[in-house]
Amino acid sequence: MRAFYTFQDLLAISRLSESTARRRLKESRNGVGQFPKPIDGFKRKLLFHPDEVQRWATGQHQSAPVTKVESETQRQRRHKMAMSALEKKGVKTTKTK
Numbered sequence: 001m002r003a004f005y006t007f008q009d010l011l012a013i014s015r016l017s018e019s020t021a022r023r024r025l026k027e028s029r030n031g032v033g034q035f036p037k038p039i040d041g042f043k044r045k046l047l048f049h050p051d052e053v054q055r056w057a058t059g060q061h062q063s064a065p066v067t068k069v070e071s072e073t074q075r076q077r078r079h080k081m082a083m084s085a086l087e088k089k090g091v092k093t094t095k096t097k
Helices: 007-014 018-029 050-057 072-088
Strands: none
Touching: 007 018, 007 050
């Protein structure tokens, strides 16, 4: 058994594109999702512990990322604030509800 997996090994195992794997790695570092975290390295020299990668790959740690859904009230409030900010800058907007 190998000592560690490289980022390229992880891509082959997970069948993810490089950009998707990097995004999931960033999310994992921020506490969202269970993507394996590297133990050493930098950028393309990232090294991953084989047990963590295998656990994640077999689905023991897979979970859907948390999606934040905006309520209708939050959307209306955000829209109203954006329109007032535009009006303050001299942009004419149409008034809605």
